[in-house]
Amino acid sequence: MFPRPIDQTSPLTQRLYTIALPIALILWLLPLLGVAVTSVRPASDLAQGNYFGMPSYIAFENYISVFRDSDLGRYMVNSLKVTIPTVIGAVVLSCMTGFALGIYKFRSNLLVFFLFVAGNFVPFQILMVPVRDLTLDLGMYNSWTGLAMFHIAFQTGFCTLFMRNFIKALPFELIEAARVEGVSEIRIFWYIVLPLMKPAIAALSVLIFTFIWNDFFWATVLTTTKETQPITAGLSSLNGQWVAAWHLVSAGSILAALPPVLMFFLMQKHFIAGLTLGAVK
Amino acid sequence: MSSYWKRNQLRIAPWLFLAPGAAMFLVYVIIPIFQSLSISFYDWDGLGEAVYIGTENYVELIDDDAFYTSLKNNVIWLLLYLLAVPLGLFLAIFLNQTVRGIRIYKSLFFFPFVVSQVVVGLMFSWFYAPNFGLLYKLIELVTGNGIAILAEEDYVTYGIIVAGLWPQIAYVMILYITGLNNIAPDQVEAARLDGAKGLKMLWYVILPQLRPATFIAVVVTVIGALRSFDLVSIMTDGGPYGSSRVLSFYMYEQALSEYGFRMGYGAAIAVVLFAIMMVFISGFIWKMWRDETER
Known part of the structure; x- marks a missing residue:
């Protein structure tokens, strides 16, 4: 198997790998995550410039309004x-x-x-x-x-x-x-x-x-x-x-x-x- | 009749099975190629009478700055898009492990490829958006001045290519993961006993075995780069000032948009793109032909 299986490597490498994996995934999916969070962000948040913080509430109404008004x-x-x-x-x-x-x-x-x-x-x-x-x-x-x-x-x-x-x-x-x-x-x-x-x-x-x-x-x-x-x-x-x-x-x-x-x-x-x-x- | 069929069915049957699919393919793909070649010698708005003008469309192309911009961008696309091959390989090697939950990780890494390019384009437009886009903010944080990538003539094409690389790397990754899973373990072990490891192992033992995967990865990446249309259309519509056009987009713009219905001129651009792609297609077909006839 290539590369060498991680469980045959030193404990430090194994530790690093298990930490690197989720971080790499989050970075990789960053554009997707951003859009997913924005899709449940209420319009008022965007108006106030809250683009990256926690949404003030989960606005499923965005989805409803997409279906209803378009x-x-x-x-x-x-x-x-x-x-x-x-x-x-x-x-x-x-x-x-x-x-x-x-x-x-x-x-x-x-x-x-x-x-x-x-x-x-x-x-x-x-x-x-x-x-x-x-x-x-x-x-x-x-x-x-x-x-x-x-x-x-x-x-x-x-x-x-x-x-x-x-x-x-x-x-x-x-x-x-x-x-x-x-x-x-x-x-x-x-x-x-x-x-x-x-x-x-x-x-x-x-x-x-x-x-x-x-x-x-x-x-x-x-x-x-x-x-x-x-x-x-x-x-x-x-x-x-x-x-x-x-x-x-x-x-x-x-x-x-x-x-x-x-x-x-x-x-x-x-x-x-x-x-x-x-x-x- | 029935005895005729009995005697000759081995000869007739293949054509019977081929007929419906081949007819559709002929009418919608093969014949239109030649029709486009012919239309490129006409001046035609798509409705009225087509006027034969010889090679005038091609002569006009030679002096068309927008054509050269598109051509240049196609070359940039092609070169940078090929980065998907080593990057996809790197990701595949990173993920080719057996730790818990790795299967879910692999599917999530593959995710971008499943999503439509229209959606990818919108995601990256948001990522790049001036004043509040994530990347804009990051650049602002580091340099003090944000850059609106998609509004800068010098950066726009690179910005779009990065968006295109995202799903393409995922595609190449999955090809290589499958390839890595099928590598002969005894060869790897033998090489390991001989002291091969790291890059040396990759270059001399692993990559030769991954050749079929590499071939497909290069084919789909080259074709993908030259076909790029969706992202340009969604993210910039060719702008700013036409600086992010590629041939496929410029052809559409000339033949079928608010800028005009110049079918003949559009067809001439398409023929140029087709000629470029034929160089690669012939290469691929030649290799596949050799593999087939060797067997």
């Missing part, structure tokens, strides 16, 4: 409307593309695979104008469908990379045995490979949920009104309205961050497995 709740619903279909769409499509590229040997296999991988890395701006036009032509501009359609298509690139590598690592003998038995390719996919892909599906679902929930660029390009804007774009425009109302900005930020954070803590194992795919040989 469209934040609606923005969050809009985000769900984009995020959930995207997760389903991208996972379904990439189960199939990953299967095709992971199981079959055909001549253009690697070429198709690397097209997916490369497309996944391109800058969004090179797609912006044509995708916006396409969405307008399809009559899906400024709607959750237009945004979700693009996200499904784009995320299929990353998901295909993921699924293909996952399927490639499965024992191929299973499939060969089934073929010898005369099982059709479609049944092999459905009854043999798909059940084995559950961990990959779980990992991708939480990752894509987080990516799409946090997307800001496409939200600003493809949606324009509060009826359709996701939370990221919504928070940005609320930030413009709440000039210097930092207690509201903070409460809104915390709320916007909450769903992916919950997702992460509930599905931590899958999340990290998904993110670190390929980091070990």
Whole structure:
């Protein structure tokens, strides 16, 4: 194990380590802690210049007023409307593309695979104008469908990379045995490979949920009104309205961050497995 | 029909499974790249008739100061963003222990990556805010004069990059923690018996084994640096006086904001950014291709 386990070192080092750990964490999360405290600070404290002291009381009313007086709740619903279909769409499509590229040997296999991988890395701006036009032509501009359609298509690139590598690592003998038995390719996919892909599906679902929930660029390009804007774009425009109302900005930020954070803590194992795919040989 | 399928299914099946995903990807990603290339030779406001103007957009770029500012900032982003790799490694080594509660520490350190860049941007705006921001106060305490980082042309880009590094370091850290967990313990022990320790051990024994993690860390960091848009948009909107623009933001500003709808000019900026990224993408793909065909 590297570095040397701390319990094999001198008592002094062990002592220092246990002290350093929480201090490092607090420093690391300082911006987050500051915003969290500000989100429950009453407006009167800010007016009196009490930015860093203890809040004079815990003002949960900031959260209530964010929900009551702004469209934040609606923005969050809009985000769900984009995020959930995207997760389903991208996972379904990439189960199939990953299967095709992971199981079959055909001549253009690697070429198709690397097209997916490369497309996944391109800058969004090179797609912006044509995708916006396409969405307008399809009559899906400024709607959750237009945004979700693009996200499904784009995320299929990353998901295909993921699924293909996952399927490639499965024992191929299973499939060969089934073929010898005369099982059709479609049944092999459905009854043999798909059940084995559950961990990959779980990992991708939480990752894509987080990516799409946090997307800001496409939200600003493809949606324009509060009826359709996701939370990221919504928070940005609320930030413009709440000039210097930092207690509201903070409460809104915390709320916007909450769903992916919950997702992460509930599905931590899958999340990290998904993110670190390929980091070990 | 059914006998045809039976005989040829091994050949047809992959294309059947590929079709829906590949069609979507083609329509929304691959084809738009070429459309953008073509649009960059037109003068177009997005609504009216597009007028072919040859390379005029590119000629205009050569004399555009804002373009050079953006390009320069992209280079700064790229160089400083790569600090996330050693810093993430440092954090991973710091946290790769087995003391009580370490799992919770690891998840909390990873936290910034889960949060949207919009929220990260707002958090750091507050951190930097003039007169009451935490950093402003600290600088005031030390030097007597506070500095409003985001309002100073000389500091603004660095201020935004620090905000971007925060989640990026967390990402790299988690890659390296996974890598460190999979290091062959016998090699480490053998090296230890030979008297290797500290930096020497890290350089000669650990880092070579972490190579796959390092590769991914560099890929995601380079791509992340060149994609930076959210933080610039949220924290400064390109300002003050356009000094914190990057190419991705400048393209958006030209093509789709209150400053105008110059789709052709925007597309030309996007093509330049694309060309820069293609250098890196080709490198990554080349390495992955080699790994694949070696096996």
